[in-house]
Amino acid sequence: MITRTVSKNPRTTRGDLVNDLQRAGTKVTKATNSNTLRRQGLKSCSARRVPLLKPVHVQARLKFAREHLDDPEEDWENVISSDETKIELFGKNSIRRAWRRKNAELHPKNTIPTVKHGGGNIMLWGCSSPKGPGRLIRVKERMNGAMYREILSDNFLPSARALKMKRGWVFQHDNDPKQTVRATKEWLRKKHFKVLEWPSQSLDLNPIENLWRELKVSVAQRQPQNITALEEICMEEWAKIPATSLSSLFANQC
Template sequence: MIWGAIAHDVQTDLIIINGTVNTECYIHDIIKKSNVIQLANSEYGEFKWIFQQDGVRPHTSKKTLTYLKQRCNVLDPWPPNSPDLNPIENLWSIMDTKLKNCNPKNEEEFIKIITNVWDTLSWKTLENLVISMYKRIDLVIEREGESINSFY
């Protein structure tokens, strides 16, 4: 499992997890180790930003939401079928394209390559994805909830 977070002027390190991610792993090995809350608080101020995540169970468990809501604003509930509204999904697609011609020989080499791709993403790419959120919301409303993938 690969996890990373972006925001305007914020990018966490990439977190690689071998095995299953449950609530405890998500809180301790991802949220805490990534320092995402501290990074966003430092950039925007405490409780002056919104943490957006998808609806997978470790993200939406009562324990996770309690933990997060004590430390930041959380977009909850998140619409169940809304990948169009999550800029990180488009970032994963960009990374996938960059990784297409890579042929790692083993897991260690793959982790090195994907981490390098993540670390060398341009700020312009990240900013465009974050700023596009307003347009995404308008398009989803205009399309009455239908996919907007054809626009991106």
């Protein structure tokens, strides 16, 4: 009964199981329930947070997957992606684990400094391809369509030239409103960008997401203490990323 209940509703708590069994006339402790489920290969884990997908989003993702299922790897090597991300000074981007001895949890080496509201953060825009990283810049104001187009003009196009993308390279970005407004679409058309059609609610599919994760880990390891240092370290760590690393990151995503 226990296994059947959690198979039907994986978010059933141990307390729920105790109450259900008690109503059925059986008294079983939480520990017994846990041990029984563990023997069946089931353990309690934090539920992953995923985008809320409507049927139209599911169909769009399925259509995208089918259209690109047989694309050769060389095609993806000619895609250059852009995206934005937020990096916090202190908080969830910081290192969260430390090897320590008993009763040493408060030793400065084993702690992470925190301040209220995370101590501030910076927004970054960057682009990259399997050939290597493009430019990385800090976005100091709230980005709108006009600013986005200016960033593409001043930073994306020079990045594409510096990366020596092959003729017919493809531009990939997500479906943020500033990227899909008519003015931006018209600008991309006039610049003769070949834009990869991208399904909505698919931020996790952008290959550059892997790169952001690597950057945040590297920055956190250096433990910047103020916003100025945070920005400097982000730029330094971005510049260290080798093209060989990017090829494997993009291959794993695509």
